[in-house]
Amino acid sequence: MAKGKFDSVSDPVSPLPRYLEIQRDLQARIASGQWVPGSRVPAEHELQAQYHCSRMTVNKALSALAKAGLIIRRRRSGSFVAMPRSQETILNIQDIKAEILAKGKVYRFEILTRQERAMTTDDALQLRVTPGGRVLALSVRHFANEHPFVVEDRLMNLAIVPAAREEPFLVSPPGTWLLDVVPWTNAEHVIQAELADQRIATLLGIPKKSACLAIERRTWQGDATITWVRLTYPGDRHQLTSHFRPGGPLIP
Amino acid sequence: MAKGKFDSVSDPVSPLPRYLEIQRDLQARIASGQWVPGSRVPAEHELQAQYHCSRMTVNKALSALAKAGLIIRRRRSGSFVAMPRSQETILNIQDIKAEILAKGKVYRFEILTRQERAMTTDDALQLRVTPGGRVLALSVRHFANEHPFVVEDRLMNLAIVPAAREEPFLVSPPGTWLLDVVPWTNAEHVIQAELADQRIATLLGIPKKSACLAIERRTWQGDATITWVRLTYPGDRHQLTSHFRPGGPLIP
DNA sequence: CTGATTAATTTGTCTATACATAATAGTCAA
DNA sequence: TTGACTATTATGTATAGACAAATTAATCAG
Numbered sequence: 130m131a132k133g134k135f136d137s138v139s140d141p142v143s144p145l146p147r148y149l150e151i152q153r154d155l156q157a158r159i160a161s162g163q164w165v166p167g168s169r170v171p172a173e174h175e176l177q178a179q180y181h182c183s184r185m186t187v188n189k190a191l192s193a194l195a196k197a198g199l200i201i202r203r204r205r206s207g208s209f210v211a212m213p214r215s216q217e218t219i220l221n222i223q224d225i226k227a228e229i230l231a232k233g234k235v236y237r238f239e240i241l242t243r244q245e246r247a248m249t250t251d252d253a254l255q256l257r258v259t260p261g262g263r264v265l266a267l268s269v270r271h272f273a274n275e276h277p278f279v280v281e282d283r284l285m286n287l288a289i290v291p292a293a294r295e296e297p298f299l300v301s302p303p304g305t306w307l308l309d310v311v312p313w314t315n316a317e318h319v320i321q322a323e324l325a326d327q328r329i330a331t332l333l334g335i336p337k338k339s340a341c342l343a344i345e346r347r348t349w350q351g352d353a354t355i356t357w358v359r360l361t362y363p364g365d366r367h368q369l370t371s372h373f374r375p376g377g378p379l380i381p
Numbered sequence: 382m383a384k385g386k387f388d389s390v391s392d393p394v395s396p397l398p399r400y401l402e403i404q405r406d407l408q409a410r411i412a413s414g415q416w417v418p419g420s421r422v423p424a425e426h427e428l429q430a431q432y433h434c435s436r437m438t439v440n441k442a443l444s445a446l447a448k449a450g451l452i453i454r455r456r457r458s459g460s461f462v463a464m465p466r467s468q469e470t471i472l473n474i475q476d477i478k479a480e481i482l483a484k485g486k487v488y489r490f491e492i493l494t495r496q497e498r499a500m501t502t503d504d505a506l507q508l509r510v511t512p513g514g515r516v517l518a519l520s521v522r523h524f525a526n527e528h529p530f531v532v533e534d535r536l537m538n539l540a541i542v543p544a545a546r547e548e549p550f551l552v553s554p555p556g557t558w559l560l561d562v563v564p565w566t567n568a569e570h571v572i573q574a575e576l577a578d579q580r581i582a583t584l585l586g587i588p589k590k591s592a593c594l595a596i597e598r599r600t601w602q603g604d605a606t607i608t609w610v611r612l613t614y615p616g617d618r619h620q621l622t623s624h625f626r627p628g629g630p631l632i633p
Numbered sequence: 634c635t636g637a638t639t640a641a642t643t644t645g646t647c648t649a650t651a652c653a654t655a656a657t658a659g660t661c662a663a
Numbered sequence: 664t665t666g667a668c669t670a671t672t673a674t675g676t677a678t679a680g681a682c683a684a685a686t687t688a689a690t691c692a693g
Binding site: 317318319320321322323324338339340341342343362364365367368369370 | 569570571572573574575576590591592593594595614616617619620621622
């Protein structure tokens with residue numbers, strides 16, 4: 130009897146979809162340790178009977194759990210609770226403007242230097258491309274509540290982003306502008322600790338040789354590097370924070 | 382006619398499931414810029430006609446794209462290509478043992494100090510719990526190819542992990558042991574740059590006041606803090622790297 | 634006992650249909 | 664013109680059934 134969704138609903142109000150109910154229920158059993166890693170999850174037809182729903186609904190819940198890495202599924206064998214995963218985390222490296230505004234602080238930036246030039250060997254190395262073409266080199270200082278927040282050194286590949294040549298960066302800083310204008314397909318981050326040199330110390334208003342957090346980012350569009358950027362934060366004032374729960378993106 | 386899956390297959394071999402084919406096709410159109418952000422994605426019944434399949438199959442593809450954040454779906458309005466997202470990244474902070482072994486280096490660790498004690502005020506602060514109960518405080522030094530790699534300072538909440546009291550940590554270091562034994566539901570990371578004090582400098586074999594990368598992690602099981610750990614790496618030798626593509630977990 | 638074949642089981646994918654839900658567009662009366 | 668009601672449309676959820684694919688279990692010939 131292929132009727133509506135409320136065939137088997139005793140509860141008059143159902144705020145949560147059936148498949149999510151099942152998903153969370155199973156997740157709770159795994160998280161609580163009731164189902165230990167390696168143990169077998171009931172087969173779809175068993176759960177179908179338990180939850181009194183169709184196999185597709187159970188399948189949707191189980192597939193989501195599998196995608197989240199909480200269970201491993203194999204044909205004929207069945208589904209099993211996944212082994213504890215290595216400690217991974219999802220880090221949110223936000224756009225600087227958004228980051229400062231999110232903290233409820235006043236945002237401002239200034240372009241320190243701006244130079245359009247033929248790509249040097251160093252530029253090519255940092256962009257990881259074969260030399261040739263032109264780049265736009267920028268230095269930017271970002272302020273939060275008028276306090277120096279981070280220094281940005283950026284190279285933009287004008288072969289990919291020719292529009293940058295004409296852009297004065299009056300409203301949005303280069304990073305935010307790029308995000309709005311150019312679609313990117315790939316990014317790489319490198320996070321490092323290092324000592325402030327004279328320039329950084331002056332720009333950030335911190336003592337020379339104090340600890341800094343440096344984040345380098347390369348952004349690609351297909352095979353072509355769009356931009357390389359290095360963000361230098363005062364180490365004692367800035368920190369990257371992230372929260373994570375296993376099977377994280379499960380509960381939206 | 383509810384027949385098999387090959388009702389409408391002209392291609393004799395179909396290595397990829399239909400819904401993935403559709404998903405990737407749509408994703409390619411978005412990535413290539415053919416469909417610009419904000420533009421409308423054809424409705425399910427249109428795609429159903431285009432790809433000559435059922436609406437459920439199209440729905441599966443579109444739902445996945447929506448979950449990955451590539452499109453936004455609204456009832457009655459339709460589906461739209463999402464606006465460029467803020468630069469987020471997924472960072473892999475691995476288990477130390479796994480991290481070193483992954484680099485093909487020889488792993489070794491030594492317990493520097495070990496103390497079981499009643500929870501001090503500082504301990505409670507760092508574990509973010511109300512004082513009371515006992516903790517196990519550990520200092521560990523990890524080596525990669527016999528070179529000091531990282532110093533670990535850890536507090537373990539014995540109320541949650543009583544088994545740690547009896548554990549000698551001969552085979553696995555505390556972090557790896559915990560991952561194997563205790564299920565966790567939540568974690569928080571804080572990444573900071575700071576200067577090496579005398580102790581860290583000595584333990585890591587680096588000059589005092591050189592830059593260090595400090596990663597602090599709190600791990601919870603429900604509301605209870607399991608452990609707090611601080612990992613101090615030499616800043617010039619260690620770096621966190623991560624790759625990311627928008628709509629990342631799409632292509633498994 | 635071994636190796637190949639066959640059966641059974643479980644997940645993976647797909648279809649066709651049905652009704653729910655949300656939001657827009659249109660209609661009509663005050 | 665405004666506000667309430669109604670129709671329309673697109674997505675969201677759910678069902679029952681079907682066949683595919685993979686892998687384990689059982690069977691049987693040698």
